Amino acid sequence: MSNFYNEILTDHNIHPVHKHELSCCTCTRDGVNPSCGDEITLNLSIGNGIITDGSFTGSGCAVSQASADIMLDLVIGKSTGEALRLHELFMKMIHGDADESEIDELEEAGALSDISHMPARVKCAVLGWRTLNEMIS
Amino acid sequence: MKMMNERDYKQDFPVFEQYPDLAYLDNSATTQKPRAVIDAVSRYYREENANPLRGLYELAVKATDAYENARTAVRDFIGAASEREIIFTRNASESLNLIAYSYGRSEIKNGDEILVTISEHHSNFLPWQILAKEKGARLKFLKCSETGEYTPEMLRKALTPRTKIFACAQISNVFGRLNPIKEFAGICHENGTVIICDGAQSVPHIPVNVQELGVDFLAFSGHKMLAPMGIGVLYGREELLEKMPPFLYGGEMIEYVTLCGATFAELPHKFEAGTVNAGGAVGLHAAIGYMNAVGFDETERRENELTAKLMNEMKNIPHVHIIGSDDPAEHHGIVTFTIDDVHPHDIAAIFDESGVAVRAGHHCAQPLHKYLNLQSTVRASVAFYNDERDIWRFTDCLKTIRKRMGYNE
Numbered sequence: 001m002s003n004f005y006n007e008i009l010t011d012h013n014i015h016p017v018h019k020h021e022l023s024c025c026t027c028t029r030d031g032v033n034p035s036c037g038d039e040i041t042l043n044l045s046i047g048n049g050i051i052t053d054g055s056f057t058g059s060g061c062a063v064s065q066a067s068a069d070i071m072l073d074l075v076i077g078k079s080t081g082e083a084l085r086l087h088e089l090f091m092k093m094i095h096g097d098a099d100e101s102e103i104d105e106l107e108e109a110g111a112l113s114d115i116s117h118m119p120a121r122v123k124c125a126v127l128g129w130r131t132l133n134e135m136i137s
Numbered sequence: 138m139k140m141m142n143e144r145d146y147k148q149d150f151p152v153f154e155q156y157p158d159l160a161y162l163d164n165s166a167t168t169q170k171p172r173a174v175i176d177a178v179s180r181y182y183r184e185e186n187a188n189p190l191r192g193l194y195e196l197a198v199k200a201t202d203a204y205e206n207a208r209t210a211v212r213d214f215i216g217a218a219s220e221r222e223i224i225f226t227r228n229a230s231e232s233l234n235l236i237a238y239s240y241g242r243s244e245i246k247n248g249d250e251i252l253v254t255i256s257e258h259h260s261n262f263l264p265w266q267i268l269a270k271e272k273g274a275r276l277k278f279l280k281c282s283e284t285g286e287y288t289p290e291m292l293r294k295a296l297t298p299r300t301k302i303f304a305c306a307q308i309s310n311v312f313g314r315l316n317p318i319k320e321f322a323g324i325c326h327e328n329g330t331v332i333i334c335d336g337a338q339s340v341p342h343i344p345v346n347v348q349e350l351g352v353d354f355l356a357f358s359g360h361k362m363l364a365p366m367g368i369g370v371l372y373g374r375e376e377l378l379e380k381m382p383p384f385l386y387g388g389e390m391i392e393y394v395t396l397c398g399a400t401f402a403e404l405p406h407k408f409e410a411g412t413v414n415a416g417g418a419v420g421l422h423a424a425i426g427y428m429n430a431v432g433f434d435e436t437e438r439r440e441n442e443l444t445a446k447l448m449n450e451m452k453n454i455p456h457v458h459i460i461g462s463d464d465p466a467e468h469h470g471i472v473t474f475t476i477d478d479v480h481p482h483d484i485a486a487i488f489d490e491s492g493v494a495v496r497a498g499h500h501c502a503q504p505l506h507k508y509l510n511l512q513s514t515v516r517a518s519v520a521f522y523n524d525e526r527d528i529w530r531f532t533d534c535l536k537t538i539r540k541r542m543g544y545n546e
Contacts, residue, residue, distance in 0.1 A: 005487060010543030014478075036482055036498065037512055059512070061480035062542060121486065 004118070005062070008111035012066035018076075019069060022055035031058075031131030033123050038064040042131045049079050051136075061124050063115065068128030070108045080136040087133045094122055143439070146431070146522035151175065160493040160527035165310055165338060165471055165500075165518035167360045170420075174363055177423035178416050189415045190389050190406065200415055207418035208405070210425045215336075215355065216346035217372055221404040224371040224378075225418055229337040230260035232356035232371035233304075235408060236333055237264030239381040240354075240373075244331075245301055247273035252295055252330075253304040254279045254287060255508050256311055259501040261304050261335040261356075279305075280508065285312030285461040289320045296328045303332050307339035307350075311502050311516070312461035313471030315339070322351035331377070337361055341520075342440060342469050344433045347372050359417060364424035368417030371408070378404050385410040436521035440470040443519045443528055447472055450532040455546065456539055460514060470519040473500070476535075479542050481513045487541055488515075491534040493527075 022028075025043035032039045038060030045053040054072045058065065071090075075083040089106055092098040096116035103110040115125045147153040149171040152161075161169060187197035189204040208223045217223055226232045241264070245251065251265045255278045269276040279295045281287050287305070296303070303325050307318050318334055325332040334352040339345055341362035347355050354377070359368040373381075383390055383401055387410035392400040401407045428436070445465035451457050456477040462468065476484055485497035496516045499506045506513065517531060539546065 005483070005490075005541055007543070010541075014543050061482040063483065118486065121482070124482065 004112060004114040004121075006111055008070070008108050009062060009066045012069040012108075013062035016065065016069040018055045018072040019057060019065070020055050021057060022053060024053065025055070027135055029131050029135045031127050031134075033060070033064070033127055036061065036124065038124055038127055040064065040068050040127060040131060042068070042128065042135065044132075044135060046080065046136070049081070051075050051078055051080060051083055056128065060127070061121075063112070063121055063124040064127045067109070067112055067125045068131075070112070071128045071132060074107055074109055075132065083132065084137055087129050090129050091126065094125055143524070145524070147524065149173070149427075150522055158492050158530075160523070160530040162517040162519060162523065162527060162531060163494045163496050164520035164523075165361070165516065166496050167366065168341065168363050168520055169522070170365065171363055171424075171427050173427045174365065174420045174423045178365055178420040181416050181419040185419075186415070188412055190413070203422075204413060204415040204418050207422035210422045211370055214425045214429075215340065215370075215372055216348050218348060219375060222372055222375050222378065224373065224405045224408045225413060226356075226369040226371050227367055227414070228358040228360065228369035229335060229356040230358075230369075232354075232369055233261050233333070233335065234264050235371055235384045236354050236356070236373070237268045239384045239408075240331070240377065241265075241268040241302070242272075243380075243382055245269075245272045245274050248299065249274040249301045250277055250297055250299045251275070251302045251304070252277045252279055252300050254281065254306070254309075254316075256281055256285060256309045256502060256505040257304060257306060258310050258335060258337070259503070260337075261306060261333070262504065265302070265304055274301075275299075278504070279303075281312075284463075284467075285309055285314045287316050287321075289317060289324055292321055292324050296324070296330060298328070300328060300330045303330050304335070305332065306335040306337070307345070308342070308469050308471070309461075309502075310338050310471065311473050311500050311505055311514070313338075313468035313473070313518075314461055315343070315467070315469060318352060319350050322353075326351065338469070338471065341428075343437060353377055359421040359424065362421075362424055363427060364421040365417045368414050368421050370421075375404065378408070381408075383407050383410065387411045389413075431521065439521040439523075440519055441466060443523055443525070444468050444470050444472065446525065446528050447517065447519065447531065450528070451535065454532070454536055457535065460509070460511075471516065472518070473514045473516045475511065475514055476538055478544065479538060481515045483542065484515045484538055487538050488531070488534055491530065493531050493534055495531075 022043035028043045040058030043055045056068045150169045152169045185199040187200040189200040331353045333354040336355045336357040340357040355372040360366040390410040448465045460473040481497035
């Protein structure tokens with residue numbers, strides 16, 4: 001039995017920090033999981049290769065919404081290169097291949113590591129990250 | 138209600154030896170299989186298997202008998218006039234597609250109207266949407282009341298002289314509500330409209346007699362009524378089936394083939410191209426035998442009692458909303474619901490952690506969800522082999538879900 005509905009996830013779901021419009025964003029992209037109806041719009045403000053600000057809007061399950069919020073916490077203030085590296089690490093964790101120190105690097109996103117045992121929910125957890133990757137890679 | 142003295146039907150279902158504590162409440166998606174069915178399929182392949190309908194040796198005759206005896210059992214089970222009216226398919230979806238491709242494409246013309254209910258499963262909706270587009274026909278929707286009710290009056294108003302087909306489930310897979318199909322059939326026939334009934338959720342749970350209902354077509358799946366996956370049934374009135382062209386072409390559906398033409402086999406084999414699913418048909422035969430032995434009196438009583446217990450508990454839990462009627466008797470084991478602020482996929486995942494299997498999503502009824510202004514819902518569906526423990530496991534978990542998602546009540 002897994003317990004991915006932990007406090008970190010439920011807190012980011014009910015009280016997201018980055019779920020709002022972003023007027024000054026430099027790029028925006030929609031991410032959708034058609035089979036389950038999760039959808040987000042990711043907004044980023046990027047200058048000199050640094051993600052200076054970011055936000056998202058959308059609707060969907062707690063996993064998809066909390067994961068996007070946690071991701072933005074992690075990548076805002078980082079370079080796009082670093083964000084891509086964190087994306088790689090997150091995907092590695094979701095596939096159950098990351099070691100403890102790698103999961104530590106993901107900070108709160110590490111709270112989603114149990115999703116690797118729930119194949120049907122992987123697409124929820126990676127929706128934000130997948131959209132981010134499409135925007136900056 | 139003295140469930141204490143009830144027979145433990147789970148003993149008949151080997152899957153519960155592996156999962157003794159599982160509250161399996163996804164019976165509308167597919168039921169578990171009793172030992173009688175599993176053994177019958179196994180026995181067929183161990184003792185009677187050959188390619189039915191064509192071999193000229195003893196084993197092939199046995200296989201043919203096994204397959205055709207299953208057809209007779211289905212005929213009796215749904216009260217059809219003749220075996221010629223029973224076509225074996227893969228499932229209800231294939232049965233409905235067969236009607237749309239064969240009957241639909243030969244009978245529907247530009248400007249005709251096809252009426253479907255707004256709550257149809259995609260399998261009784263998409264074939265008609267595609268057919269209407271192809272033929273330049275008009276697809277119209279019969280809309281239900283807030284509690285999922287369709288009345289004869291609503292149907293009368295929606296029919297026009299151009300309505301050629303009315304497609305309607307006998308029991309909705311979302312509301313669980315029983316539609317008055319017999320009255321609908323009468324109204325349709327007065328109007329010269331063919332009525333196509335999706336029996337996927339009704340045939341497993343209530344006695345269905347096609348002649349009494351007066352439907353032109355009835356489709357259902359074996360796997361939702363204890364039989365293996367991959368065997369389904371299309372009932373059609375002989376007069377209609379006779380004039381319909383084949384749906385699939387190939388082996389064992391012909392009478393005579395030359396380089397420039399062919400004549401086709403008699404009913405029902407005209408619609409059963411290729412090697413058939415004899416093992417599946419034998420499994421369906423065994424499922425019907427099992428259901429007859431238990432009896433609809435017993436299965437309906439148990440399902441209604443369990444549904445009533447489930448719904449009565451749910452009504453006392455804040456933030457839980459049941460879709461459709463308040464009356465458990467109108468749900469036929471299907472209870473679809475939402476919880477405020479919690480996404481159905483999260484709800485289903487938390488149930489899973491507690492050993493409860495339910496369905497989450499749009500249940501292949503997206504037009505209905507849009508009509509009801511719902512993104513998605515959760516569905517619990519009981520079968521007679523469920524017991525009180527399953528219901529308590531479900532409701533105990535349900536009470537904790539908002540708290541587990543971080544809401545302090």
